[in-house]
Amino acid sequence: MLGCLANPVTAQDQMQVEDFDSIELYTLENQSGAKVQITNFGAIVTSIVVPDRDGNLGDVALGYDSVESYINAVDKPYFGAIVGRYGNRIANGEFTLDGKTYSLATNNGPNHLHGGVIGFDKVVWDAEPTAVNGKPALKMIYLAKDGEEGYPGNLQIAVTYQWTDENKLIVHYEATTDKATPVNLTQHTYFNLAGEGNGTILDHELMLNASKFTPVDSTLIPTGELRDVEGTPFDFRKAKAIGRDVGVENEQLEFGLGYDHNFVLDSSDEDGDLTLAARVSEPTTGRTLEIHTSEPGIQFYCGNFLDGRLVGKSGKPYVHRGGFCLETQHYPDSPNQSAFPSAILKPGEKYDTTTVFHFSAE
Incomplete structure (x- = not known):
C-alpha cells in the first residue's frame, strides 16, 4: 500500500499486455469509500465510483476492464485518457512555427486529432505515488521526444491526479520543452451520472x-x-x-x-x-x-x-x-x-x- 489509510493510493492489479511493459491499475479511495481508478497506460481514468442521493455507490465513468480493450477499441473513443501532445484537432495535420512547417498524422479525416496515431493515450506513463498538501496523489510522467508524432521539442510532462474527501478529482498538468511546440493536454473521460452503461445522457x-x-x-x-x-x-x-x-x-x-x-x-x-x-x-x-x-x-x-x-x-x-x-x-x-x-x-x-x-x- 502506498500513501496513508485515509486516502490510499494502491497498486491493485498487474495487467500484462503483449509488447508492453507491466501495466498497473491504481486506486485512490477517500474516507467515504468513493474512489477513482487510474492506469499508467494512457494515464487513463478507468473508474470513478461516487454516491447517489441515497448514498449508493456507482461507477460514472465509461471504460473497460482490460488494457487490450483500450488498445483495440472500435472507433478509438479515448475513454478516460490523457490526450496530447495537442488535444482536439489541427487542420490538415500541419502548422507553421518560427518559419518552419511541421507535418502531423491526419488520423481524423483530413485533420490531426488528439496527438496522432500514437498519442499520449496509447503510451505507458511512469507512475509515481506522491502527496499534494499532505494528501496522497498519483503523478503520471512521460517524456515525448523531439519529432514524436511530428511535433518539435522534447516535452517533459507530469499529470497529477488527486482525489479528495470532498469527492473532487483534481487534475494538475505540467510540462516543459526544449523547443517551441504546441501543447494542449486534456482529460477525455466519458461520464454517465446514472452509471456507466445505464442508457443515454440525454436527460442530464x-x-x-x-x-x-x-x-x-x-x-x-x-x-x-x-x-x-x-x-x-x-x-x-x-x-x-x-x-x-x-x-x-x-x-x-x-x-x-x-x-x-x-x-x-x-x-x-x-x-x-x-x-x-x-x-x-x-x-x-x-x-x-x-x-x-x-x-x-x-x-x-x-x-x-x-x-x-x-x-x-x-x-x-x-x-x-x-x-x-x-x-x-x-x-x-x-x-x-x-x-x-x-x-x-x-x-x-x-x-x-x-x-x-x-x-x-x-
Missing part, C-alpha cells in the same frame, strides 16, 4: 458558463469566429437537458452529428484562479458534476459516435449518446489561428493548468 441537465462558442466547418475545424450562443441550440447558460435541442435543424449540429464543439468560457471568481466551466446533474440519481478550470475553453461532446458496438466493463453496451465528455482545453486548431489564445510553449516557460471535477448528490 447541463449548464455551460459560456456566452460564445467556436463554430466549425464540415470537418470540425473552427472557422475562427467566436459566435454568440444567444438564440442557438448552444445556449447552455441556464441548465437544460442535453437532449432538448440536440435534434433541431442546425448546420453546426449537422456537422458534429450533435454537440462536439468548443465553448469559450466566461470568467468567474468562484474558485480563485479557476473558472466555473460546467455543471451537470442527473435527475434520477441526484448525482451532479461541477467542473472548474484554468483553461479558456471546454469541448462538449455528447457521445455521437457511440452506437452500441462497444461493451463496457459492466458488460453493458454503450448506446448512442450513452456518455458525455467535457474536455477543458485551449481552442481547437489554435496553432493555425492567431486570434485564438496561444497554445505554444517555449523553452524556459512552464505549462501549468488545473481542472477540478467535483462530484456530489442532491
